[in-house]
Amino acid sequence: MKYWEDFEVGETTELGSCSITEAEILAFARKYDPQPFHIDPEAARRSIFGGLIASGWHTCALMMRLSVDAARREEAAATGSPGLDSCRWLKPVRPGDTLTGRTEVLETWPSRSKPIGFVRRRLELVNQLGEAVLAVVGVTMYRRRPAAA
Amino acid sequence: MKHFEDVQVGDVMRFGRYEVTREEIVEYARQFDPQPFHLDEEAAKASMFGGLIASGWHTGAMFIRMVVEHMTPEHATSGAMGFDDLKWLRPVRPGDVLSVESEIREKIESRSRPDRGTVKIESRIINQRGEVVMSLVSLVIYLRR
Numbered sequence: 280m281k282y283w284e285d286f287e288v289g290e291t292t293e294l295g296s297c298s299i300t301e302a303e304i305l306a307f308a309r310k311y312d313p314q315p316f317h318i319d320p321e322a323a324r325r326s327i328f329g330g331l332i333a334s335g336w337h338t339c340a341l342m343m344r345l346s347v348d349a350a351r352r353e354e355a356a357a358t359g360s361p362g363l364d365s366c367r368w369l370k371p372v373r374p375g376d377t378l379t380g381r382t383e384v385l386e387t388w389p390s391r392s393k394p395i396g397f398v399r400r401r402l403e404l405v406n407q408l409g410e411a412v413l414a415v416v417g418v419t420m421y422r423r424r425p426a427a428a
Numbered sequence: 429m430k431h432f433e434d435v436q437v438g439d440v441m442r443f444g445r446y447e448v449t450r451e452e453i454v455e456y457a458r459q460f461d462p463q464p465f466h467l468d469e470e471a472a473k474a475s476m477f478g479g480l481i482a483s484g485w486h487t488g489a490m491f492i493r494m495v496v497e498h499m500t501p502e503h504a505t506s507g508a509m510g511f512d513d514l515k516w517l518r519p520v521r522p523g524d525v526l527s528v529e530s531e532i533r534e535k536i537e538s539r540s541r542p543d544r545g546t547v548k549i550e551s552r553i554i555n556q557r558g559e560v561v562m563s564l565v566s567l568v569i570y571l572r573r
Binding site for chain 2: 307310311312313314316327334335336339340341343344347358359360361362363364365366367368
């Protein structure tokens with residue numbers, strides 16, 4: 280189990296990769312973000328984006344999925360998040376893109392009232408051309424290491 | 429259509445009505461945030477949340493749906509650069525009914541693109557009891573007249 284005490288400032292973690300299809304972009308956007316450049320390939324071609332692009336909230340969802348899977352691999356004792364400092368959609372995400380995630384720990388501090396601690400980290404998703412498409416700074420809560428019996 | 433010139437700092441907009449269902453919470457979580465308290469009622473009961481709750485990113489997705497449905501049609505926007513200061517303040521549960529309250533906080537003219545500007549909009553997502561469940565400051569791109 281990886282507890283709050285096990286996170287070091289400067290530590291980086293590879294989150295792995297995922298790809299995104301046109302069908303996935305359309306399905307997410309039809310349900311949550313039905314703007315023409317997310318749901319209509321023809322309208323998207325005529326827009327400033329020059330083609331269909333994923334909703335930024337879809338890109339964030341993919342980052343979350345990579346984070347959850349990575350946390351499971353390292354058995355992190357994560358208990359949720361109070362929020363994010365910032366999120367920037369830096370480049371469009373398009374059908375067929377492969378996104379790779381990495382994170383770096385920026386800061387750690389303990390809760391004064393609960394047996395948990397906080398980790399502030401930067402997360403980045405990079406596409407197959409090496410371009411950063413998403414940059415996030417957010418905080419995650421982890422359980423403290425139980426005192427040795 | 430409201431362009432960059434037409435929105436004023438201090439303007440407040442209230443809109444949207446989103447009924448949160450158990451099925452949708454679980455469907456979103458299966459795909460994007462498969463943690464036990466988003467997926468499984470029994471596991472969620474045993475967790476610190478005391479019952480099934482929506483992924484925070486799902487609440488964000490519901491927020492953007494309400495924005496696109498109610499605000500985007502009347503505003504000359506061209507997407508967003510992202511957001512700052514997102515807070516997940518309270519759990520969102522099955523049966524909750526969410527709405528949005530948005531306030532124009534700041535207008536920033538673009539020096540490189542004279543045809544557009546960035547508008548900082550603070551939004552609060554509110555449940556049926558009037559409690560703020562999530563808040564954020566979006567950086568929305570507006571076209572100029």
